[in-house]
Amino acid sequence: MKNVITTTLLVILAVAVVLLSEDLKEQEALIEDLVDKHNAHLSFSEAQMDILIDFKKDIEGIVEYLLEGRSFVDYR
Secondary structure: OHHHHHHHHHHHHHHHHHHHHHHHHHHHHHHHHHHHHHHHHHHHHHHHHHHHHHHHHHHHHHHHHHHHHHOOOOOO
16 A cells, blocks of 8 residues: 555656656746847847947037038128
8 A cells, every 4th residue: 555655656746747847848948039039139229229329420420510610600
């Protein structure tokens, strides 16, 4: 009787371990997918930041040009 209970408990434990390992594999796949999406978002954000920095430099150049006295308005 004692062996039957022990064997039953070991079988239940083995099934639980298998089920948990399958769940862990699914969770790892979901985490990898989220990491990939996050990295893609970071790359997109970096590209947007580069574009904004370029626009800022362009605007600064225009402002410098206008402030050098070459503007269309004469304040005299």
